[in-house]
Amino acid sequence: MGKNRSTPYLLxxxxxxxxxxxxxxxxxxxxxxxxxxSPSGALQTGWTLKQYFRFFGDQFYLKYLWPSFHVAxxxxxxxxxxxxxxxxxxxxSTPLMRRFLTIALLIQFFSSYVMRIYSVMLVLxxxxxxxxxxxxxxxxxxxxxxxxxxxxxxxxxxLGAMPFMVFTIASVLESMDTTLESAAxxxxxxxxxxxxxxxxxxxxxxxxxxxxxxxxYNMSAYVTPALLGAGHxxxxxxxxxxxxxxxxxxxxxxxxxxxxxxxxxxxxxxLNQAFERMIKxxxxx
Amino acid sequence: xxxxWIKKLGxxxxxxxxxIGLLGTTAFGQQKEITVMTWGGVWGDSFRTNVIEPFMKxxxxxxxxxxxxxxxxxxxxxMAQKDNPQxxxxxxxxxxxxxxxxxxxxxxxxEATVPNLKFSNHKGTEFSAVWYTFIPGIYYRTDKVPFxxxxxxxxxDGRLKGKLAAPEVVYTSARFxxxxxLISGGNEKNMDPCFAKLAALKPNIAMFYRTDAESIKFLESxxxxxxxxxxxxxxxxxxxxxxxxxxxxxxxxxxxxYNNMALIKGRDSKLGSELINYMLSTEAQEGHCSTIGLxxxxxxxxxxxKLKNIVPAKWENLYTINLDVVNQDIGKWTERFNKEIxxx
Numbered sequence: 341m342g343k344n345r346s347t348p349y350l351l352x353x354x355x356x357x358x359x360x361x362x363x364x365x366x367x368x369x370x371x372x373x374x375x376x377x378s379p380s381g382a383l384q385t386g387w388t389l390k391q392y393f394r395f396f397g398d399q400f401y402l403k404y405l406w407p408s409f410h411v412a413x414x415x416x417x418x419x420x421x422x423x424x425x426x427x428x429x430x431x432x433s434t435p436l437m438r439r440f441l442t443i444a445l446l447i448q449f450f451s452s453y454v455m456r457i458y459s460v461m462l463v464l465x466x467x468x469x470x471x472x473x474x475x476x477x478x479x480x481x482x483x484x485x486x487x488x489x490x491x492x493x494x495x496x497x498x499l500g501a502m503p504f505m506v507f508t509i510a511s512v513l514e515s516m517d518t519t520l521e522s523a524a525x526x527x528x529x530x531x532x533x534x535x536x537x538x539x540x541x542x543x544x545x546x547x548x549x550x551x552x553x554x555x556x557y558n559m560s561a562y563v564t565p566a567l568l569g570a571g572h573x574x575x576x577x578x579x580x581x582x583x584x585x586x587x588x589x590x591x592x593x594x595x596x597x598x599x600x601x602x603x604x605x606x607x608x609x610x611l612n613q614a615f616e617r618m619i620k621x622x623x624x625x
Numbered sequence: 626x627x628x629x630w631i632k633k634l635g636x637x638x639x640x641x642x643x644x645i646g647l648l649g650t651t652a653f654g655q656q657k658e659i660t661v662m663t664w665g666g667v668w669g670d671s672f673r674t675n676v677i678e679p680f681m682k683x684x685x686x687x688x689x690x691x692x693x694x695x696x697x698x699x700x701x702x703x704m705a706q707k708d709n710p711q712x713x714x715x716x717x718x719x720x721x722x723x724x725x726x727x728x729x730x731x732x733x734x735x736e737a738t739v740p741n742l743k744f745s746n747h748k749g750t751e752f753s754a755v756w757y758t759f760i761p762g763i764y765y766r767t768d769k770v771p772f773x774x775x776x777x778x779x780x781x782d783g784r785l786k787g788k789l790a791a792p793e794v795v796y797t798s799a800r801f802x803x804x805x806x807l808i809s810g811g812n813e814k815n816m817d818p819c820f821a822k823l824a825a826l827k828p829n830i831a832m833f834y835r836t837d838a839e840s841i842k843f844l845e846s847x848x849x850x851x852x853x854x855x856x857x858x859x860x861x862x863x864x865x866x867x868x869x870x871x872x873x874x875x876x877x878x879x880x881x882x883y884n885n886m887a888l889i890k891g892r893d894s895k896l897g898s899e900l901i902n903y904m905l906s907t908e909a910q911e912g913h914c915s916t917i918g919l920x921x922x923x924x925x926x927x928x929x930x931k932l933k934n935i936v937p938a939k940w941e942n943l944y945t946i947n948l949d950v951v952n953q954d955i956g957k958w959t960e961r962f963n964k965e966i967x968x969x
Contacts, residue, residue: 379953380727381704400964467847488832488848570843571793571833571967586697586795586835587956588704588724 366601373594381588391595401579405600408575409607411490412558415497419554420547422498423505427546428539430506431513449503457567460496461487464568488570496564501557505550512546513539541622548615552608559604576600658687659713659896662699665692666838667858667917675912680903686896695836696721697795703730703889710889713897719883720798720948722753727952732888738898741905745922753885756904757919760874760936761800761882764841764860768869769850777808777875780853781822785829790849793835794959799951800880801854802958803944807878813950816958823966826853833967844870856882857935861918864931872935877942884919 373391376384395401430441448456463469464486471483486492520542524534562577569578576596584593663672669692677688693699696717703712707730717725725731731752736742739754747755763774771784780789792801799813805826806812806819831849834840841859843849852860855872863870886904888897903909910921915929920936 379956380724382728400960461846465846465848570839571835574967582795582959585701586695587959588697588701589956 369594370598372590373592373598375591377589377591381590383591391591392599394592395595395599401596404574404576404579404596405603407490407573408559408577408600409603411494411497411573411575412555412561415494415501415558416551416555418494418498419501419505420551423502423550424509424543424547426502427506427509427513430510445503445506448499453500453563454567456499457496457564460492460499460568464492464495487568488572490569490573492568493561493565493573493575496568497558497561500561500564501554504553504557508550508553509543509546512543512549516542544615544619544622548612548619551615552611555611556604556608559600657685657896658689659900660689660691660711661714661716661900662691662693662702662712663716664837665694667862668837671913671916675916676904676909679909679912680900683903684899686899688900693717695795696798700725704728710891712889713892713894714900715887715889716756716884717887718798719749719753719755719885720946720951722885722887723750723948724952725887726750726752730890732890732892732894734888734898734901738894739902739905741902741923744907744924745905746924747883747922749883749885753887754901754905755883755922756886757910757914757921758881758883759857759919761797761804761854761856761880762872762874763851763853764844764855764870764872765851766844766869767871769847774851774871774873775875776877777804779875780829780851781826782829785851787829787831788850789826789829789853790832790834790840790843790851791826791830791853792840792855793833794955794962796835796840797854797856797882798948799955799958800882800946802962803946803951804854804878804880807944813947813954816954816961820961820965823962827966827968830966857932858917858919861931864935874936878944879942880944880946 372383374387374389376386376388376390378384426441426445430438430445433441461468465471466483468486470486471480474480474484475482487495516539521534521538524538525531529537559575560577561575562581565573565575565578566581569575580593580597580600583589583596661677663669669690673690677690680686681688691702691712693702699715699717700721703710703715703725706712707728710730715725715731722731733751734742734749734754742748742754745755747758749755763777763780765774767773770788772779772782774780779785794802802816802819802823803813805822806816809818809822811818830853832843834843834852837856837859840852840855841863844852844860857872860870860872864872886901888894888901904913905923907923907925910923910926913919914921914926915931918929918932918935920928920932
């Protein structure tokens with residue numbers, strides 16, 4: 341019975357089709373960003389770099405990029421700091437605890453994203469749990485502003501991205517050879533040293549994948565800044581939405597979207613390079 | 626034996642599914658069907674109950690509803706399907722319909738195909754018939770605001786510091802911007818006074834909203850106590866006796882917003898015209914308008930009783946906005962608003 345060589349390709353046809361559609365959309369976005377449009381949204385003939393000059397030439401539009409990178413990076417870091425211990429407990433705890441944590445994360449993962457953000461608003465709002473506690477305990481004279489700013493958006497992003505980080509790191513920790521940890525301990529290393537010199541370096545691939553996934557997820561966030569930023573803290577996706585869907589200025593939205601895509605890809609490329617070097621360093625030790 | 630039984634059952638299910646599918650595309654496929662794009666929330670609920678369900682019952686025409694988040698969101702969807710439109714009837718405000726007519730995606734309407742147009746107080750344009758009208762005003766929480774708001778200028782009162790939810794420029798096609806311009810000596814053609822006046826409002830602004838749902842959500846959650854400019858239907862059901870919510874229409878300037886109906890070019894306009902005609906009927910107008918607080922345009926339809934206490938009896942300071950100017954400049958105003966007022 342000879343193997344049919346075309347089978348893998350045939351099986352991949354649906355995903356290739358989806359990829360094709362994605363690239364068509366992306367190409368259209370790129371092409372349209374070199375056009376000009378009238379106030380009614382009609383595309384004008386000819387090609388121009390006007391949209392890119394406008395985007396990079398005006399400090400105001402760059403202000404959408406920097407806070408987007410800043411808040412995405414910050415919440416990725418917080419997600420890592422909170423997600424790693426969660427993943428560690430998830431993998432190393434008792435079956436009951438493991439089940440409880442998995443269910444808790446899955447509920448969060450599968451619940452409506454908008455509802456999740458609304459739940460954050462119930463906690464961070466003027467009448468939310470935190471502000472009520474602060475006011476009740478006289479820690480503050482009145483409610484403090486915990487949302488409609490960068491902080492609120494960062495909290496929302498962290499909450500939304502947590503399952504991605506936890507499950508990515510957990511899958512690496514799960515497949516890790518635990519005899520290496522036992523060997524380190526038998527050679528006199530304490531728990532902390534074992535973790536720092538064996539577990540952590542060996543889980544670097546999971547950390548790297550988690551960081552990249554969560555950072556990309558955060559960079560493209562729209563709903564979180566729309567609800568928790570409420571116009572006071574907009575990210576690049578809010579700018580793209582406003583230009584494309586509200587002002588019908590698709591060329592300018594395209595320039596913004598493509599600029600974000602290219603800058604993000606460059607950043608992710610360097611991140612991957614750095615992680616690869618770190619992971620190789622661990623293997624050669 | 627068991628395997629054979631399962632195979633037979635599977636074959637039976639397959640054949641039944643095939644027959645049902647076939648019937649769906651042939652016999653049931655004959656059913657007349659149209660698609661209408663409109664808003665969701667309280668607007669959509671009332672539309673479905675007071676207009677669509679009776680219409681389907683009366684005519685046997687099936688109506689599918691597609692929800693748009695904002696007027697401009699609807700326009701974007703229609704532009705994307707311009708060569709192969711999937712929508713028959715579209716509801717949006719007058720300014721967005723004007724933009725759509727300019728882009729050539731609307732089909733003309735006439736009294737010949739929409740006879741109820743002859744009963745309308747406000748006819749609209751060749752491509753866009755007025756469905757109903759309403760007045761923007763201020764809504765606020767009387768239990769949280771220490772004074773009674775009466776004029777647009779009251780929004781600048783120092784006691785409202787950090788208490789105000791303000792609309793983004795695109796909300797209701799920049800009506801709030803025009804109001805601010807008018808009270809500060811400008812108009813839609815001269816927006817400099819508007820921006821100077823809005824800059825002074827910044828300390829009072831707690832957040833910005835771009836949808837109807839957001840405008841009321843901020844008040845309900847207590848994040849804001851005053852909605853700088855909102856639409857009566859969003860708060861209409863909350864205006865019961867002893868309610869802490871109040872809707873006020875300041876005396877000057879007063880604006881009317883028209884929400885209109887349009888047929889989409891490239892679709893069979895006969896069924897769409899039938900729906901539009903029904904939307905203009907006395908029965909549909911009274912039902913929809915009395916449920917969410919709108920002013921009907923059909924001369925024979927009664928204005929909801931509750932509305933008489935809220936809207937002014939006389940329109941003495943009514944201002945008509947030049948929609949061409951709004952559509953031409955809304956992009957510039959948004960950019961300036963983001964830079965000078967939101968200060969991103």
